[in-house]
Amino acid sequence: MKNAPTPAYLTAREAAAELSVTPATLYAYVSRGLIRSEAVGDSRSRRYRADDIRALRARRNASPTTQGEAAMPVLDSSVSTITEAGPIYRGVPAVALSDTATLEQTAQILWDARGADPFEAGNMPVVSTEMQAIMQAALPAKPLPRAIAALSLACDADPRAHNRSPEGRMAAGARVMRLVAAAILGTDPSPRPLHLQLADAWMPGEARAGELVRRALVLLADHELNASTWTVRSAVSTGLSLHDALIAGLVALKGPRHGGAGPLAARFVTELAEGDIAERVADRVELGETIPGFGHSVYADGDPRADVLLRALVKAGVDRRLAAEAPALVTEATGLHPNIDYALAVMMRMFGMPVGHETAIFAVARTAGWVAHGIEQLETGTLIRPRARYVGPEPGRSHSTG
Incomplete structure (x- = not known):
């Protein structure tokens, strides 16, 4: 049996659970640009980018030398980025x-x-x-x-x-x-x-x-x-x-x-x-x-x-x-x-x-x-x-x- 495809978006409850945070903290991450979200139809509900959530979780679980705010993107930029090269x-x-x-x-x-x-x-x-x-x-x-x-x-x-x-x-x-x-x-x-x-x-x-x-x-x-x-x-x-x-x-x-x-x-x-x-x-x-x-x-x-x-x-x-x-x-x-x-x-x-x-x-x-x-x-x-x-x-x- 094939594995179910990984969802592209998560609900607020699912996203908060993935990160082990409260909904208020989830919304704070969104306001800081760490997680992208979008409205669901005409309702007031929103859905959250699963790849952003998992990337954020991975950074939080990284080694002590790399974890923390310095590893978290805070805004979009076209000017430059940093790579291993x-x-x-x-x-x-x-x-x-x-x-x-x-x-x-x-x-x-x-x-x-x-x-x-x-x-x-x-x-x-x-x-x-x-x-x-x-x-x-x-x-x-x-x-x-x-x-x-x-x-x-x-x-x-x-x-x-x-x-x-x-x-x-x-x-x-x-x-x-x-x-x-x-x-x-x-x-x-x-x-x-x-x-x-x-x-x-x-x-x-x-x-x-x-x-x-x-x-x-x-x-x-x-x-x-x-x-x-x-x-x-x-x-x-x-x-x-x-x-x-x-x-x-x-x-x-x-x-x-x-x-x-x-x-x-x-x-x-x-x-x-x-x-x-x-x-x-x-x-x-x-x-x-x-x-x-x-x-x-x-x-x-x-x-x-x-x-x-x-x-x-x-x-x-x-x-x-x-x-x-x-x-x-x-x-x-x-x-x-x-x-x-x-x-x-x-x-x-x-x-x-x-x-x-x-x-x-x-x-x-x-x-x-x-x-x-x-x-x-x-x-x-x-x-x-x-x-x-x-x-x-x-x-x-x-x-x-x-």
Whole structure:
């Protein structure tokens, strides 16, 4: 006897039972976009997508390293997704794209730009007198604060900041990207490719720098709904301009569990470079210390972005002890693989860049993805307003005072 076909939809009672939750929790999942539902005829009843329910149940039952809210999709997006082979930018694998594309070309893919080039030479950011003073100020040890300060004045200075046409939003995105790069570098905005601006400003005379920076920027351009991108989408959903929303992204990026992990990885790379690598790794493992730049909440079997950048660094002549031997030792000892923060730290060490500049390169790259998600969110016209899962006391019960 053949097995009965798996139903495509479930009733509310069936769906709640599958998930072992109350109907109220089921409805909360629907409101957050975790489960799709549709009306049944003209009645008030609804039916629920069985594949969404079973996928959600599978994620909830996953191993401790992957379960939780980070594994649960919260909204639909056409910008990018994450696979075992790395991020996919609107159907284009980022790893393959990094072989030849510039960050500007990558941005146009992420933005689904099909008309005029938003990066044409005449589309430059407006820089007010106040902004000029910020841009010309002494470069701080950590370059991001200047970009944040410049962006805080940029929206008022740019008469086209709130242009609502698709072309206008993309043009604004290009201006913002150029402004962020200029502010980080302490230079005037330029139409030159961003990877060349970074390489020439920070690594003058290094023939290998341009191509390596270009590859790194493309690999870092977007990574789906990470913390800073979610922050940008939430901010822009309130009606902010892209200029203002990217301030929120830059601030979120600074956190040590996000883009701020770069300096931690850089300090670890310095530790390895200045001592016996095997001893340094063994000491950390024996003491149970974390190893910065290794492990990833999404890539259990290794970050493909790190792999391709480390290979490119080895080919360019970087110290193999840092790019190949150290990662192999750490992986053998811990099971953790190098992530993009470690690869970026090795690249910056190669060119003698101060700790903290890893996050700056990360920021320049990620502006492309932030703009893409900001534009997509603006097009929905909706306010992001997630609901919390309440775990407090039941109604009518007061806390004991004594």
